[in-house]
Amino acid sequence: MAHKYEAVAQAIRDTIASSLRPHDALPSERDLMTVHSVSRQTVRAAIARLIDEGLVYNIHGSGTYVGSRDIFSKAPKLTSFTEDMASRGFTASSRVLAAYALDAEEEVARRLAVPVGSPCTVLRRLRLADNKPIAIEEVFLPTTVLDLDQLRLGESLYAQLADLGHEVIRSEQEITATALDDEQCRLLEVPPGSAALCVLRVSSSRQGRLIEFARDIYRADRYSFRLAVTKDESKR
Amino acid sequence: MAHKYEAVAQAIRDTIASSLRPHDALPSERDLMTVHSVSRQTVRAAIARLIDEGLVYNIHGSGTYVGSRDIFSKAPKLTSFTEDMASRGFTASSRVLAAYALDAEEEVARRLAVPVGSPCTVLRRLRLADNKPIAIEEVFLPTTVLDLDQLRLGESLYAQLADLGHEVIRSEQEITATALDDEQCRLLEVPPGSAALCVLRVSSSRQGRLIEFARDIYRADRYSFRLAVTKDESKR
DNA sequence: AAGTGGTCTAGACCACCGC
DNA sequence: CGGTGGTCTAGACCACTTC
Numbered sequence: 489m490a491h492k493y494e495a496v497a498q499a500i501r502d503t504i505a506s507s508l509r510p511h512d513a514l515p516s517e518r519d520l521m522t523v524h525s526v527s528r529q530t531v532r533a534a535i536a537r538l539i540d541e542g543l544v545y546n547i548h549g550s551g552t553y554v555g556s557r558d559i560f561s562k563a564p565k566l567t568s569f570t571e572d573m574a575s576r577g578f579t580a581s582s583r584v585l586a587a588y589a590l591d592a593e594e595e596v597a598r599r600l601a602v603p604v605g606s607p608c609t610v611l612r613r614l615r616l617a618d619n620k621p622i623a624i625e626e627v628f629l630p631t632t633v634l635d636l637d638q639l640r641l642g643e644s645l646y647a648q649l650a651d652l653g654h655e656v657i658r659s660e661q662e663i664t665a666t667a668l669d670d671e672q673c674r675l676l677e678v679p680p681g682s683a684a685l686c687v688l689r690v691s692s693s694r695q696g697r698l699i700e701f702a703r704d705i706y707r708a709d710r711y712s713f714r715l716a717v718t719k720d721e722s723k724r
Numbered sequence: 725m726a727h728k729y730e731a732v733a734q735a736i737r738d739t740i741a742s743s744l745r746p747h748d749a750l751p752s753e754r755d756l757m758t759v760h761s762v763s764r765q766t767v768r769a770a771i772a773r774l775i776d777e778g779l780v781y782n783i784h785g786s787g788t789y790v791g792s793r794d795i796f797s798k799a800p801k802l803t804s805f806t807e808d809m810a811s812r813g814f815t816a817s818s819r820v821l822a823a824y825a826l827d828a829e830e831e832v833a834r835r836l837a838v839p840v841g842s843p844c845t846v847l848r849r850l851r852l853a854d855n856k857p858i859a860i861e862e863v864f865l866p867t868t869v870l871d872l873d874q875l876r877l878g879e880s881l882y883a884q885l886a887d888l889g890h891e892v893i894r895s896e897q898e899i900t901a902t903a904l905d906d907e908q909c910r911l912l913e914v915p916p917g918s919a920a921l922c923v924l925r926v927s928s929s930r931q932g933r934l935i936e937f938a939r940d941i942y943r944a945d946r947y948s949f950r951l952a953v954t955k956d957e958s959k960r
Numbered sequence: 961a962a963g964t965g966g967t968c969t970a971g972a973c974c975a976c977c978g979c
Numbered sequence: 980c981g982g983t984g985g986t987c988t989a990g991a992c993c994a995c996t997t998c
Contacts, residue, residue: 556932658952728967
């Protein structure tokens with residue numbers, strides 16, 4: 489355990505799992521200090537993690553309590569498709585539909601903040617979960633980030649990008665819905681006229697450089713987004 | 725300004741707006757300490773806020789830098805429909821379609837964690853943005869939370885709940901897509917067969933008591949979710 | 961009034977980046 | 980190597996809940 493607060497958080501998770509029920513009170517922060525021989529800030533850092541996870545909640549002046557049920561994470565993480573599917577209990581795979589060079593048209597150029605007509609690499613894949621179609625993905629990258637010649641199909645795109653010094657660290661997503669056209673229905677193996685989740689994603693490196701613009705179209709019957717939202721601010 | 729870290733955060737926001745460009749470095753945390761006469765923890769709390777907002781990013785061992793462009797918040801907030809619309813530049817209004825008592829069927833009972841057949845209050849509303857339909861909302865509440873007789877139609881539901889001691893503080897949302905039926909298309913004034921965003925929401929009070937289960941169906945052409953996701957952990 | 965979480969201070973050491 | 984952010988300590992006072 490690299491950090492003390494993570495060790496404390498894990499100890500609390502274990503305690504909750506083994507001997508506490510929803511709405512039971514945790515020991516006070518000052519008790520946890522002495523029990524784990526850490527400072528109060530470290531205890532609070534641990535509890536902040538657990539609150540983010542939705543495992544516990546606290547009430548100013550009263551105490552910290554075990555949350556009530558199966559929870560959604562408050563802070564969704566940036567994950568690869570493979571990790572995302574694994575966390576949902578599926579095995580991920582992909583089928584490349586196309587890979588080609590293309591000059592950016594208006595929307596792609598705008599999302600990647602490059603001039604219209606800039607050369608891009610495009611990758612179009614069918615994403616599978618347990619060998620059944622779940623999404624169609626279209627990724628646009630500036631050739632300055634990844635040239636078509638460098639692209640190794642079938643390997644993880646994010647891993648290749650990281651190798652090239654373009655580790656993706658942040659994505660901004662726009663989630664909407666769309667009616668599928670006939671080709672999309674055929675690829676996803678759903679009835680004509682089905683609705684789907686459409687996710688537009690712009691990803692950037694730690695330095696904020698725009699790396700990719702992606703358009704993912706998910707089968708609505710097999711995929712949904714889950715997230716928790718809370719009122720007001722995160723503390724400290 | 726109630727808290728020092730918020731005052732520092734605001735000062736940094738102002739500095740960025742007035743005199744810094746994307747990727748410019750902020751002063752170091754130690755410099756900010758002395759400039760604002762606060763402790764380092766307070767500076768770090770302020771910066772943590774700004775990172776959550778996506779305004780800045782930092783690199784361990786190097787510095788803290790201004791983010792690159794218009795950003796999505798990393799931590800979407802729980803807001804009322806009225807606030808949500810206002811933040812998108814619309815004026816919100818509602819039309820009540822129906823309000824009635826109903827015994828919970830299986831899905832409602834499961835989401836609210838009450839026995840099947842428990843008495844519930846149901847409110848069905850058409851939500852408007854700038855007087856044009858944007859969503860159909862169906863809310864289910866246990867009568868123990870809000871009885872049909874207590875319901876004041878046309879007033880803010882969340883405000884009424886807060887008055888009754890059921891302030892909603894956290895929601896878990898599941899976002900998916902759906903094809904609209906004919907009645908829904910008519911209400912939302914979209915062509916038959918249109919797709920829509922479907923948001924299932926379970927809200928709870930601070931104590932984790934389940935307050936409402938809601939099903940919102942948004943016009944896909946007028947509404948989308950935006951959120952940022954990042955890799956790995958939030959600190960302390 | 962006592963106990964809880966929320967904010968803040970002053971200082972320390974570590975891990976990482978860049979020269 | 981010096982400077983940066985990341986973690987941690989020990990202690991203080993404030994705001995709120997509970998009795």
